[in-house]
Amino acid sequence: MSTMALPTYSLWSRDLKHFLRQRSRVVGAVGQPFVIWIFLAAGFRGSFSASGMDYGAWLFPGIILLIALFAAIFSTISIIEDRKSGFLQGVITSPATRASIIWSKMLSGTTIAIAQSLLFMILLPFTGIGLTAEGFALSFLMLTAASMMLTLLGFILAWNMSSTQGFHAIMNLLLIPMWLLSGAFFPTEGASGWMQTVMMLNPMYYITALFQQLFFLGSTITFPAGPAPWISVTVLAAVSILLYLYSLRIVRTS
Amino acid sequence: MLLVQNIAHTYAARRGAGTRALRGVSLTAAQGDVTAVVGPNGSGKTTLFRLLTGVLALQQGSITMHNASPRNARIGVVFQSPSLDPHLTSFENIRHHAMLYGLRLGRDDISAALLDRLGIADALDTRVSALSGGFQRRVELAKALLTKPELLVLDEPFTGLDVDARESFFSLLREVTVEHRLVTLLITHVLPLATRCDRVAVLEQGTLIADDAPARLLEDFGPTVVEITTPDPATLAAHLRAHGDRDLLHLREQTLLLRNTGLRDVASILDADHPLVQDIQARRPTLEDFFIARTGHAIARAEEELLAA
Numbered sequence: 001m002s003t004m005a006l007p008t009y010s011l012w013s014r015d016l017k018h019f020l021r022q023r024s025r026v027v028g029a030v031g032q033p034f035v036i037w038i039f040l041a042a043g044f045r046g047s048f049s050a051s052g053m054d055y056g057a058w059l060f061p062g063i064i065l066l067i068a069l070f071a072a073i074f075s076t077i078s079i080i081e082d083r084k085s086g087f088l089q090g091v092i093t094s095p096a097t098r099a100s101i102i103w104s105k106m107l108s109g110t111t112i113a114i115a116q117s118l119l120f121m122i123l124l125p126f127t128g129i130g131l132t133a134e135g136f137a138l139s140f141l142m143l144t145a146a147s148m149m150l151t152l153l154g155f156i157l158a159w160n161m162s163s164t165q166g167f168h169a170i171m172n173l174l175l176i177p178m179w180l181l182s183g184a185f186f187p188t189e190g191a192s193g194w195m196q197t198v199m200m201l202n203p204m205y206y207i208t209a210l211f212q213q214l215f216f217l218g219s220t221i222t223f224p225a226g227p228a229p230w231i232s233v234t235v236l237a238a239v240s241i242l243l244y245l246y247s248l249r250i251v252r253t254s
Numbered sequence: 255m256l257l258v259q260n261i262a263h264t265y266a267a268r269r270g271a272g273t274r275a276l277r278g279v280s281l282t283a284a285q286g287d288v289t290a291v292v293g294p295n296g297s298g299k300t301t302l303f304r305l306l307t308g309v310l311a312l313q314q315g316s317i318t319m320h321n322a323s324p325r326n327a328r329i330g331v332v333f334q335s336p337s338l339d340p341h342l343t344s345f346e347n348i349r350h351h352a353m354l355y356g357l358r359l360g361r362d363d364i365s366a367a368l369l370d371r372l373g374i375a376d377a378l379d380t381r382v383s384a385l386s387g388g389f390q391r392r393v394e395l396a397k398a399l400l401t402k403p404e405l406l407v408l409d410e411p412f413t414g415l416d417v418d419a420r421e422s423f424f425s426l427l428r429e430v431t432v433e434h435r436l437v438t439l440l441i442t443h444v445l446p447l448a449t450r451c452d453r454v455a456v457l458e459q460g461t462l463i464a465d466d467a468p469a470r471l472l473e474d475f476g477p478t479v480v481e482i483t484t485p486d487p488a489t490l491a492a493h494l495r496a497h498g499d500r501d502l503l504h505l506r507e508q509t510l511l512l513r514n515t516g517l518r519d520v521a522s523i524l525d526a527d528h529p530l531v532q533d534i535q536a537r538r539p540t541l542e543d544f545f546i547a548r549t550g551h552a553i554a555r556a557e558e559e560l561l562a563a
Contacts, residue, residue, distance in 0.1 A: 002356025010353035014339065014346075021341050090337035090397075093307040093329070094354035 004103075007096030011104030012111070015075060019112055025074065029112070032070065033120050037063045057127040061139070061215040062184025064117045065208055068147040069179050071113035073171055076105055076154030080164050098251040102155060102244070109151030110144055117143060132218035139214040145236055146207045150175075152243035159250050182208040188226070203239045206232040256283040256324075256405060256437045261315030262460075263301050275301040277460040278315070283453065288431050288438045290448035292541060293457030294553045299441045302457070303409045306439065307331050319405050319437070328355070330398030330436075334410035336390050340383035344374060344393045347382060348400055355401040364400060372396050372426065388419035392426070399430060406431070406438045412447070420444065443553065445541040454541065458549050468541065475539035475547075476514035482524075483509050483533040490530045497523045503547055508532075511543060 019025060041056030048055035082088040091101060117140070124131060154175070161167045179185070181195075182204035188196055199205045209226030210233065226232075263276045276298040283289040293299050304310040306317065307329060317324055331337075338347050345361065352359040361378075369375040372392045377385060382393065391411060398406060408427070412420045424447050431438040440451060448454055449468045456464040456471075464471055484490045487510050494500045494512070501513040512520060517536040524531055545553055 006356050006358070007354045010350045014342065014350050017346070018339075018341050085340065086333055086335040086337040087339050089309075089333055089335075090331065090351065091354060093309060093331045094351070095356065096354040 003095050003097050004100050007091075007094070007100040008103045008107070010096075011091070011100065012107045015078065015104065015108035016111060018078065019075075019108075029070065029074070029116055030119055033063050033067050033116070034123070036066065037120075037123065054128065057129050058187075059185070060124070060127050060129060061212045062179075062182070062208065064120060064143060064215075065146065065182070065184050065204070065211060066179055067116045067120060068113040068143060069150055069175060071116060072109045072147060072150035072154040073167075073175060075109035075112060076151060076158040077164055077167055079105070079155065079158040080161050080167055083162075099248060101251055102152070102247045105155050106148045106151045109154070110147040113147040114140065114144065129216065130219045131215070135215055135217035135219065138217060139211055142207070142211050142214055145240070146211065149203075149207070149236060149240040149243060152240060152247055155247050156243060156250065159247070159254070178202055178204045181205070183212075183226070184208045203235055206235040210236075255285060255320065256439065257316075257318045257321075258282070258302075258306075259316045259318075261302075261305060261312060261317065263298075263305060263310060263313050265301075275460050276305075279457070279460070279462045280315075281455045281462060281465045283437050283439055285435045285437050286432050287452035288428055288440055289453040289455060290451040291439060291441045291455045291457060292443070292445060292448045292545075292553065294551075296459070297457040298460040299457055300409070301460075303407060303441050306405075306407050324405060328401055328403040328405070330401060330403030330406040332391075332394045332398050332406070332408040332411045334413050336394065338382045338390055338393060338397070341381065343379050343381050344385070344396075345378040347393060348397050351397045352400055357401060359400065364396075368396070368399065371429065372399075386419075387414045388416075388423065391415060391419070391423055395423075395426065395430070399434065404437060406436045407441070408439070409441045410443065411440070412442060412444050420447065424450070445553065449541050456541070456545060456548070458545075463548055464544070471541065471544050472539045474513065475543060477538070478516050478536050479539045479543065480512040480515055480517055480520045480534065480536050481509060482512070482520075482531060484530045485532065486530055493530070494520075494523060503543070506552065511546075513539070513543075 019029075037056070037059060040059055041054075044055040044059075048058070079088070082091075092098075157170050157174075158167055161170070181199045181202050183199060184204075188199055188205070188209075191199065206227055210229055213226065213229070258279060258281045260278050260280050261276055262274070262278055264271075265273045265275055267273065279298070279302065281289075291299055291302060301310065305312060306324065308324070339350070342350065348364070349359050366375065369378070372395060374389065374392050374396055377389055377393070382390060385393065394411075411423065411427075415423060427438065427440070430436065440448070442448055449472075451468065453466065454464070454468050454471060455462060482490065485508060487504060487508060491502055491504070491510060494502060494510075501515070503511040503513060517534070520534065524534070542552060
């Protein structure tokens, strides 16, 4: 216990202190989703048509998933910085289990994602979405699980990277397209056939579909039927377990 | 007592046989002693450090601390590069580090005497990024000591410190080693400080070539040696040998070293204005002299460091 729980708490709380003490990071993390949502919602308002919804409302849950993605990216990028600064060597030579490094990153990425998402919810009244308590609870439960999965993905990418520039390149090549092709940015049913196939190979597609359905649960807005919820949950669980096992392998063998 | 017995390590290569970094190294380090590990780059010091701290798994041999696996002992580690978080204060760094060792530390748990001894009592609430290199080293040492280690391993802790800071840190290290009955292993290139340790282990190409008290290692050199700088070492060596059976060592390209002798003895053979003598000085023998005598070459980086200092 003392080699897992306390070290995990130590590294998690340190990550949060780091986040809060870097003023530019806080401003960027809070401001970025606001700016992206406002510009996209205003820009596509006249040209978007799906389920009879306003684009701003339609995009809203997708932006929350984007927040989770960015939180995962920025909480795991610190692994590269910690290795460079020498901090990570102190962790590795301590009795703390290597799993505590993974768990602390998962928890810090998720904590930051949830906090930012709650802050972003300030904009909810401007969307016309009537969020129910049930929808809020279930969608944020889903967001927690999705954040953990995304942080694991970021962890694996960052663990083997030697530069933050390289991580940014991979982020632009892999993580952002994962979000763009998740159905968060444009509806799947309007995409061309090959694009729909690509989207269905993307685990984020299943997470986004379920998250959107849960987010609007009980409201007057109904989303077009996506994959069955049990398929989305299975994909999320399976991908998370695989990523966790692979993370354990790389931290134990490197 | 730390007991390292017949350890070897080979780094695997994608092709070929890999690189043998350590070859059957055995050494001991006693409680209350500072044991220095010296050697040139590539001698296996870093590999030894990684094996001791558990970063690398043992491939051959054994490491025991008080007759048990070092994993059962508390190990304090001070790295060559700082392992402090610059965004946190000194106290936060210490507290977070202690938690990695399963310890919850409050301010009251940190001995005021230790903080005074380390000289960081007033720097506890200062962010590490605002501290000098010397202070950061002290915080590193505090971090390592507050987990109550039995074994303290330091990898090139003097890197980036000026001469005064090195001296001060070394004195501190000796004091805490004795006071806390630590087994301290100091991996370093700074040979003048290694000479002042209780014991010195000398590594060369993955092999331990000596492991003894510094005085014992240097006893073959006598109390003083004479170093002569000359443009023509071969001719001067022949000249000296013509005047008796001289204990000569070719120290560097243009430097000869005479062991077991003094300035007065050499002056009886060489005039001060001898054309082959550019400089002549008597001094105490050093570990560098020992290393050259054993291997035929210098610990190059140490030379650079000493010159820079």
